[in-house]
Amino acid sequence: MANDFLDYVKIIVKAGRGGDGAVSFKHEKYVPNGGPDGGDGGKGGDIVFEASSSLNTLVPFRYQRKYIAEDGAKGQPNNCTGRSGQNLVIKVPVGTVIRDTQTNSVVADLYAEGETFVALRGGRGGKGNARFAHSKRQAPTFSQLGEKTEQHQLTLELCTIADVGLVGYPNVGKSTLLSVLTSARPKIANYHFTTINPNLGVVQLMTGSFVIADIPGLIEGASEGAGLGHYFLRHIERVRIIVHLVDISGSEGRDPIEDYKNINNELKKHSEKLASTPQIVVCSKADLLEDKENIKKFEKAIKKKVFVISSYTHEGLEELLEEIKKQVEQLPPPSRVEVDKDFELEVKQDQSYRIDLMPDGTFLVTGGLVDFLIQNVVLDSTESFAFMQKVLKDRGVIAELKAMGMKEGDTVEIGDVEFEWVE
Ligand SMILES: Nc1nc2c(ncn2[C@@H]2O[C@H](COP(=O)(O)OP(=O)(O)OP(=O)(O)O)[C@@H](O)[C@H]2O)c(=O)[nH]1
Ligand SMILES: [Mg+2]
Numbered sequence: 001m002a003n004d005f006l007d008y009v010k011i012i013v014k015a016g017r018g019g020d021g022a023v024s025f026k027h028e029k030y031v032p033n034g035g036p037d038g039g040d041g042g043k044g045g046d047i048v049f050e051a052s053s054s055l056n057t058l059v060p061f062r063y064q065r066k067y068i069a070e071d072g073a074k075g076q077p078n079n080c081t082g083r084s085g086q087n088l089v090i091k092v093p094v095g096t097v098i099r100d101t102q103t104n105s106v107v108a109d110l111y112a113e114g115e116t117f118v119a120l121r122g123g124r125g126g127k128g129n130a131r132f133a134h135s136k137r138q139a140p141t142f143s144q145l146g147e148k149t150e151q152h153q154l155t156l157e158l159c160t161i162a163d164v165g166l167v168g169y170p171n172v173g174k175s176t177l178l179s180v181l182t183s184a185r186p187k188i189a190n191y192h193f194t195t196i197n198p199n200l201g202v203v204q205l206m207t208g209s210f211v212i213a214d215i216p217g218l219i220e221g222a223s224e225g226a227g228l229g230h231y232f233l234r235h236i237e238r239v240r241i242i243v244h245l246v247d248i249s250g251s252e253g254r255d256p257i258e259d260y261k262n263i264n265n266e267l268k269k270h271s272e273k274l275a276s277t278p279q280i281v282v283c284s285k286a287d288l289l290e291d292k293e294n295i296k297k298f299e300k301a302i303k304k305k306v307f308v309i310s311s312y313t314h315e316g317l318e319e320l321l322e323e324i325k326k327q328v329e330q331l332p333p334p335s336r337v338e339v340d341k342d343f344e345l346e347v348k349q350d351q352s353y354r355i356d357l358m359p360d361g362t363f364l365v366t367g368g369l370v371d372f373l374i375q376n377v378v379l380d381s382t383e384s385f386a387f388m389q390k391v392l393k394d395r396g397v398i399a400e401l402k403a404m405g406m407k408e409g410d411t412v413e414i415g416d417v418e419f420e421w422v423e
Contacts, residue, residue, distance in 0.1 A: 005197035007158035016044025016085030018123035018146025022075035038129035044122025045069030045085035051110035105343035123147030142384030162213035165236030168245035170217030223269035248283035
């Protein structure tokens with residue numbers, strides 16, 4: 001594949017973690033024991049995607065695979081909140097569909113210019129020790145850690161948003177047609193698979209404009225990987241209308257009727273949606289056609305009205321453009337890829353727990369709640385330990401321990417902490 005185009009890539013993203021809350025006490029002249037004044041940590045930066053029509057490939061992501069937003073800064077003395085981490089805005093081409101790599105769930109379709117999507121929120125800042133002070137605890141020596149964030153792998157997939165898609169065998173004149181209808185200048189040459197990446201062109205009309213996508217040619221067996229395979233069909237998956245080109249002159253010795261059937265067969269093998277997309281059938285290279293009867297024969301065989309054109313002599317182009325325009329105006333706009341509503345990239349932390357009475361009489365507490373406590377409380381003083389015990393009490397853990405028969409002097413193990421229960 002050429003180096004200047006990429007439409008599928010996996011990247012790693014991570015929001016910034018929250019800054020830790022500060023532990024600090026006022027140091028004022030002539031005031032021996034000032035109160036706690038540790039400020040809160042700052043919030044971490046978000047991971048935000050933004051659609052930009054000035055990009056048309058995912059190539060930049062080939063060179064940078066990891067995107068990590070800035071962490072929130074630590075809280076400061078004097079009740080100063082730490083600085084929030086900057087959001088990381090990742091620009092992607094319009095039409096980029098974002099999936100969670102692990103589950104393949106669609107999390108966003110960045111469909112319109114300037115559209116944004118907050119994929120991951122930055123961690124919240126931890127509370128400073130000033131927040132933990134009350135009448136019975138005037139000088140808390142602990143603070144809360146900032147919320148940690150996790151990295152996720154995302155799959156970015158470019159599903160071009162075009163109104164019209166050109167399909168057909170290689171060399172039937174798709175790129176040439178694009179070049180005469182729009183200002184696009186795709187590569188044109190007399191060999192198969194000249195086009196190896198999709199080309200886009202805009203048709204400008206008095207009443208507005210629409211976009212045509214020209215993709216690499218298809219051949220029989222493309223669904224099994226023949227030629228360039230089905231790979232590029234993703235770029236016409238959401239067009240309003242397909243313009244199906246058939247070389248009516250049979251300049252390469254193939255039968256136009258067979259060509260037509262084979263291509264439709266390949267579209268069907270790719271998806272029902274492509275097979276049911278409205279189609280305008282175009283007979284190309286009419287200037288090379290010697291026997292005009294072939295057109296009638298073709299039309300009769302496929303039971304459809306056809307448009308006969310030559311991009312060389314410009315025969316039939318006006319009528320074709322008129323028909324495309326008419327249908328584009330009538331058909332619904334290119335559809336969005338549906339987002340999986342039930343899927344959330346960030347799973348709420350599990351705060352359940354379980355208690356096991358071990359053979360040696362120790363009560364072992366495990367589960368999400370324990371992980372949460374270890375992550376969120378700095379266990380470096382008796383006071384923070386007391387705080388942890390309060391959380392355990394509030395969440396009903398202590399009551400359950402007692403119900404299980406915990407008495408004064410029994411050992412309780414929570415995470416790395418082991419203590420003897422005292423009333
Ligand atoms: N005589 C004649 N030749 C044409 C016409 N349109 C295109 N060609 C020629 O047909 C050859 C193939 O044209 P392309 O536009 O590159 O064909 P394509 O369908 O894009 O081919 P791939 O990109 O390989 O799939 C080139 O040599 C063109 O000059 C036409 O209307 N009449
Ligand atoms: Mg081409």
